[in-house]
Amino acid sequence: AQTVTQSQPEMSVQEAETVTLSCTYDTSESDYYLFWYKQPPSRQMILVIRQEAYKQQNATENRFSVNFQKAAKSFSLKISDSQLGDAAMYFCAYRSYRYNNNDMRFGAGTRLTVKP
Amino acid sequence: EPEVTQTPSHQVTQMGQEVILRCVPISNHLYFYWYRQILGQKVEFLVSFYNNEISEKSEIFDDRFSVERPDGSNFTLKIRSTKLEDSAMYFCASLELAGGPREQYFGPGTRLTVT
Numbered sequence: 001a002q003t004v005t006q007s008q009p010e011m012s013v014q015e016a017e018t019v020t021l022s023c024t025y026d027t028s029e030s031d032y033y034l035f036w037y038k039q040p041p042s043r044q045m046i047l048v049i050r051q052e053a054y055k056q057q058n059a060t061e062n063r064f065s066v067n068f069q070k071a072a073k074s075f076s077l078k079i080s081d082s083q084l085g086d087a088a089m090y091f092c093a094y095r096s097y098r099y100n101n102n103d104m105r106f107g108a109g110t111r112l113t114v115k116p
Numbered sequence: 117e118p119e120v121t122q123t124p125s126h127q128v129t130q131m132g133q134e135v136i137l138r139c140v141p142i143s144n145h146l147y148f149y150w151y152r153q154i155l156g157q158k159v160e161f162l163v164s165f166y167n168n169e170i171s172e173k174s175e176i177f178d179d180r181f182s183v184e185r186p187d188g189s190n191f192t193l194k195i196r197s198t199k200l201e202d203s204a205m206y207f208c209a210s211l212e213l214a215g216g217p218r219e220q221y222f223g224p225g226t227r228l229t230v231t
Binding site for chain 2: 033035037042043044045047050091095103104105106107108109
């Protein structure tokens with residue numbers, strides 16, 4: 001079974017600075033998808049960024065980028081120019097490529113605090 | 117932009133009662149899911165549903181739980197004989213196609229409180 005590990009329960013960053021959130025996963029599959037979701041106090045799950053495992057290029061979405069290391073099974077999220085609105089829980093998630101096993105597996109989350 | 121909706125936003129029930137949580141997935145999506153998040157913990161998969169039947173379920177989804185798509189739009193989660201430990205946020209999600217990198221779209225969640 002696939003497992004996702006987020007080893008940082010809490011992180012803090014100064015506004016306008018850069019922060020990196022860590023995620024590792026365990027799988028025997030070669031094709032899969034990885035996601036970062038943001039959960040603000042409203043508890044809505046909001047997609048931040050996605051990465052296809054077959055792509056070597058790291059995904060980027062504006063201030064958000066990932067460092068995907070497939071061999072190391074590592075998928076970290078970098079937030080540049082942090083803003084107060086970035087404060088939230090961040091969940092790393094894995095989804096299998098197989099069409100009949102496509103539920104999301106989530107890590108325990110990292111609570112990000114942004115200091116003004 | 118299309119979105120997944122869930123009702124109610126908050127449900128309070130007494131232990132032993134039955135509750136039904138409702139979801140309206142995005143209209144052209146074919147795969148539907150329920151997830152649970154106990155306060156302060158990670159999001160956990162409960163069940164996936166495709167072509168009017170359960171595709172996969174986790175060990176959390178015991179025989180007190182059931183899902184149904186009673187019409188072309190709603191997707192419901194029923195919990196019978198509720199327990200205190202069922203108190204959690206329940207998220208519905210939908211996916212257009214199983215193949216491809218598209219993410220599951222999550223609803224805003226229903227907070228279930230069992231007293």
